[in-house]
Amino acid sequence: MRTHSLVPSVLLIGALSLTAACSSGVPDVRSSAAESASAATAGSxxxxxxxxxxxxRIVSDSSEQQSCAFATSYPEVPGAEAMTAVMKKDVERRLATFRSAGCASGAEGPEFNISLHFLVASGDVLGVRLTTQDTSAAGSGLSSATYWYDGKAGAYRTALGLIADASRDAFLTEVESRLKGRDGVDGTALDSTFADQAERAAVLDDMEFTANGGLRLTFDRGDVGVPAAGVYVVVLPSATVTPWLSAFGARVQRQTGTPSSTLDLGATHTPEPAVPTHTASGDDDTDCAQVKCIALTFDDGPAVPETGTLLTHLAQYKARATFFTVGQNVAAHPDLVRAEARAGHEVGNHSWSHPDLTKLTSEQIAYQLNRTSAAIKAATGKEPTVFRPPYGAVDAHVKAATTLSPVLWDVDTEDWKYRDATKVARTVIGKAERNDVVLMHDIHPTSVAAVPEILRVLTAQGFHFVTVSHLRSTL
Structure with missing residues (x-):
């Protein structure tokens, strides 16, 4: 991905998590009709x-501030520390730029989002795509890049690392030939881009194999043509690209088409996250019309190891809470979501990748929420009935796109901003009133560390900890 300085095109962030759809043969909403047809031929x-x-472990960070909205995530896989370090550096650099420049740009409601999608995790290879939406950036602000790890060599690889050095020229010539002549592509400018090593690496940073061995290259808007032309897709058939692959590329191609049952990246230690086995004794019979109730809610999880620790804290006080989970994290840790439900907590929907839903089309809103609800049902056997809109951003358009009931909050701990357990605890204890809904995040260790003090003090003050839906039903 590279920074664009061309005229912006009009697309919103519904495509953030749809890179997963692209990989299964479903066209990405970033694509034009012609690109969609090309993508469909790529193979699943x-x-x-x-x-x-x-x-x-999914490393997540987010704000709840609409004036500077951001949500980022990237995976941390044992053995692939070198790749994790590159992703971490890229994510933190881009987020820092957004927070210092984008949030001060004067743009109305700027938003920054990085979501993740696994391309292959098999044998000794790992591939991940990170998709970025920065609404404060020039152009569409939407870009993506793939990251690769070679477990056999113990090394991080760029997308171009899939191609052997000796075959690089032939590969580039073929890609150029398939781009030239397309609407919006300037052949002279393309020659210049591909001739410059840094530029070439920047635009050839999103590659993946299809099940039939072909190589699909995706170029962000403005990378190789005018932004108005949209995303360009080039698909090289297996017979064409296979002779040009590096040894690593050949293994990725093979593991994509015929995955192994295990992933082994040579990690010396693979942590086994603790999954609490607390079980609720029965339905909650607390009558919030007769006693003081409060609903603690936790967004953005599940997270390892934070959510497991939090469940243990809550069990010690027989406290119930509501977890507003992010779909891509549910898919990674369904065992923790099951543990939440088993312990009597409520599992709510917080979208698949934490975009501002008010900026999406009805179809994109439905995709974000329905995909997450399906993941929750797969983990717990029960679909959620409530959702928390990221950043609290909800309007009539969002409400009309879902049957889920929106839940906001009364007490904002701002724990995403203040990573201080003592401050978070004091905020909740100092502001808590009867029937309040409290906003916290179980992705932050400091927030989880604040919970025992919150439970201890508020219990002593006569509060009962219930789920949001229970609170609503008994008032």
């Missing part, structure tokens, strides 16, 4: 189940 790939990746 096997869907990666992230819950099977041992020791996986």
């Amino acid at each position: 790939v096997h869907v990666v189940d992230p819950s099977k990746i041992k020791g996986l």
Whole structure:
């Protein structure tokens, strides 16, 4: 991905998590009709189940401030520390730029979002795509890049690392030939881009194999043509690209088409996250019309190991809470979501990748929420009935796109901003009133660390901890 300085095109962030759809043969909403037809010929790939990746941790960060809205995530996989370090650096650099420049740009409601999608996690290879939406940036602000890890060599690889050095020229010539002549592509400018090593690496940063061995290259808007022309897709058939692959590329191609049952990146230690086994004794019979109730809510999880620790804290006080979960995290850690439900907590929907829903089309809103509800049902056997709109951004358009009931909050701990357990606890204890809904995040260790003090003090003050839906039903 590279920074664009051309005229913006009009597309919103519904495409953030739809890179997953592209990988299964469903056209990305970033694409034009012609690009969609091209993508459809690319062939499908096997869907990666992230819950099977041992020791996986999704590193997440977010704000709840609409004036500077951001949500980022990237995976941390044991053995692939070199790749994790590159993703971490890229995410933090881009987020820092957004927070210092984008949030001060004067743009109305700027938003920054990085979502993740696993391309392959099999044998000794790992592939991840990170998709970025920055509404404060020039152009569409939408871009994507793939990251690769070679477990056999113990090394991070760029997308171009899929191609052997000796075959690089032939590969580039073929890609150029398939781009030239397309509407919006300036052949002279393309020659210049591909001739410059840095520019070439920046635009050839999103590649993936299809199940039939072809190589699909996706170029962000403005990378190789005018932004108005949209995203360009080039698909090289297996017979064409296979002779040009590096040894690593050949293994990725093979593991994409015929995945192994395990992933082994040579990790010396694979942590096994603790999954609490607390079980609710029965339905909650608390009558909030007769006693003081409060609903603690936790957004953005599940997270390892924070959510497991939080469940243990809550069990010690027999407290119930509501977890507004992010779909891509549910897919990675369904065992923790099951543990939440088993312990009597409510599992709510917080979208698939945490976009501002008010900026999406009805179809994109439905995709974000329905996909998450399906993941929750797969984990717990029960579909959620409530959702928390990211950033609290909800309007009539969003409400009309879903049957879920929106839930906001009365007490905002701002724990995403203040990573201080003592401050978070004091905020809740100092502001808590009867029937309040409290906003916290179980992705932050400091927030989880604040919970025992909150439970201790508010219990002593006569509060009962219930789920949002229970609070609503008894008032």
